Amino acid sequence: MNVNSLLQSFQHFGVNLGLSRIVDLLAKLGNPHHQVPIIHVAGTNGKGSVCAYLSAVLTEAGYKTGRYTSPHLVDWTERICVNEQPIDSNKLCELILQVQAAINPEEESPTQFEVITAAAWLYFAQQQVDIAVIEVGLGGRLDATNVCDNPLVTVLTSISREHWQQLGPTVAHIAREKAGIIKPGCPAVVGSLPVDAQEVVKSRILELQCPIFTPQPSRQINQNWAEYQKIESSEFIKYPLTLQGQIQLHNSALALAALEILQKQNWQISEEAIIQGMGKTKWPGRMQWITWKSHKLLIDGAHNPASATVLRNYVDTLNTKNITWVMGMLATKDHGEIFQELLKPGDKLYLVPVPDSNSADLAELAKLATSICPDLKFCNTSPDVFSALDAAFTTTDNQVVLCGSLYLIGHFLAFLSESGCPGL
Numbered sequence: 001m002n003v004n005s006l007l008q009s010f011q012h013f014g015v016n017l018g019l020s021r022i023v024d025l026l027a028k029l030g031n032p033h034h035q036v037p038i039i040h041v042a043g044t045n046g047k048g049s050v051c052a053y054l055s056a057v058l059t060e061a062g063y064k065t066g067r068y069t070s071p072h073l074v075d076w077t078e079r080i081c082v083n084e085q086p087i088d089s090n091k092l093c094e095l096i097l098q099v100q101a102a103i104n105p106e107e108e109s110p111t112q113f114e115v116i117t118a119a120a121w122l123y124f125a126q127q128q129v130d131i132a133v134i135e136v137g138l139g140g141r142l143d144a145t146n147v148c149d150n151p152l153v154t155v156l157t158s159i160s161r162e163h164w165q166q167l168g169p170t171v172a173h174i175a176r177e178k179a180g181i182i183k184p185g186c187p188a189v190v191g192s193l194p195v196d197a198q199e200v201v202k203s204r205i206l207e208l209q210c211p212i213f214t215p216q217p218s219r220q221i222n223q224n225w226a227e228y229q230k231i232e233s234s235e236f237i238k239y240p241l242t243l244q245g246q247i248q249l250h251n252s253a254l255a256l257a258a259l260e261i262l263q264k265q266n267w268q269i270s271e272e273a274i275i276q277g278m279g280k281t282k283w284p285g286r287m288q289w290i291t292w293k294s295h296k297l298l299i300d301g302a303h304n305p306a307s308a309t310v311l312r313n314y315v316d317t318l319n320t321k322n323i324t325w326v327m328g329m330l331a332t333k334d335h336g337e338i339f340q341e342l343l344k345p346g347d348k349l350y351l352v353p354v355p356d357s358n359s360a361d362l363a364e365l366a367k368l369a370t371s372i373c374p375d376l377k378f379c380n381t382s383p384d385v386f387s388a389l390d391a392a393f394t395t396t397d398n399q400v401v402l403c404g405s406l407y408l409i410g411h412f413l414a415f416l417s418e419s420g421c422p423g424l
Helices: 003-011 020-028 047-060 089-101 112-126 171-181 195-208 247-264 271-280 305-315 335-342 362-372 385-395 406-418
Strands: 038-042 065-068 080-082 131-135 153-156 188-190 225-229 236-240 288-292 295-299 323-327 348-351 378-381 399-403
Touching: 003 089, 003 112, 020 112, 038 047, 038 171, 047 065, 047 131, 047 247, 047 271, 065 112, 080 112, 089 112, 153 171, 153 247, 171 195, 188 195, 188 247, 225 247, 236 247, 236 271, 247 271, 295 406, 305 335, 305 399, 323 385, 335 362, 348 362, 348 385, 362 378, 385 399, 385 406, 399 406
Parallel strands: 038 131, 038 153, 065 131, 153 188, 295 399, 323 348, 323 399, 348 378
Antiparallel strands: 065 080, 225 236, 288 295
8 A cells, every 4th residue: 555546536536625624524533733833834936945944943943843845746755744854655654544534435525635634734743743834735715724723923925826726816816815824813924925915915914913024035145145134123144045046035034034933932943043954954846956967957846927937037147148948837827927937039948748747738838939939949849858858958058947847847856766866
């Protein structure tokens, strides 16, 4: 028995937002979520890296720290960690069986995400974690993670137009859903938001009488270090910044603001723990440099226009004139807007399918890309990511970037892991 086969039966229930099923399920399991103090993190982009920073620092501070994130890149066990260590696969199977046993076959079945979320709560309760960092799966208000009435801190990283099929057509609709994790009186750390989203979030915060904190982005000191100004003082803290891209000055500041709030709640988090923890933070598949067949390759899961902008801004800081993109995208994404953010005249583009997913039609993507950026040096389709990478490195001296979908990045990293690639 493995995790994939256990979860397979729940896959066809798809995305079905709502809290009634998860609340009932957790009640049958003894309400494990009531035993775990949490930091709850939502947002369109940046929430994963904020969770990574928080988890690394809290672990360094000596707290037994749970972390629940999604999706995974290679293995389901990545989603549920304690002190930065993924759950053992046999233990995860045990927990899923325990969750399955609590499901009433006469009632509406929980979704796959609800089952794995319930398993995470169970694990954290059984492990008696001191604190857990919980990432929202989709939206916020009706997400399966949104079952705690009194989080220590909530964090809203960013809001842009994604998953509009489930969350609503405008940024304001999406903001309303994401702001649903904010709870009465609980401190909220809020990142830089579009005006429409700001209004919605501020209205929610006012209504619930929450202390709100909007930290300034940290300042880059040199290539590897940044400086953060504390929320309510003129004091600064210098810390190593291990994750790449300008956006991490925003994301790391949000994490540090949340930690500052915990300090005010008498959590013992020293400056040394912050510096050490920030320096140990890892978040694979996002602006990650690896070696592929002796070539330097940048991989990034940029899968929406906002993350595409961040990626383009980063590659523009590299000493390379043009980029060769190897991209695969899901059919549900904003292909045109992503191309508009990424592609520039003189770039090369290889389009590949995303395996085992609802992949976009490659011929349609190629047509769209060349209409949006007619001055591409060329635009080709390839049957798979590996042949595309081989062709890209054979035909170009450009920097090659693999991006477009976290599922594609996960497929690629799984191959590297299985083949024992030294580039990881």
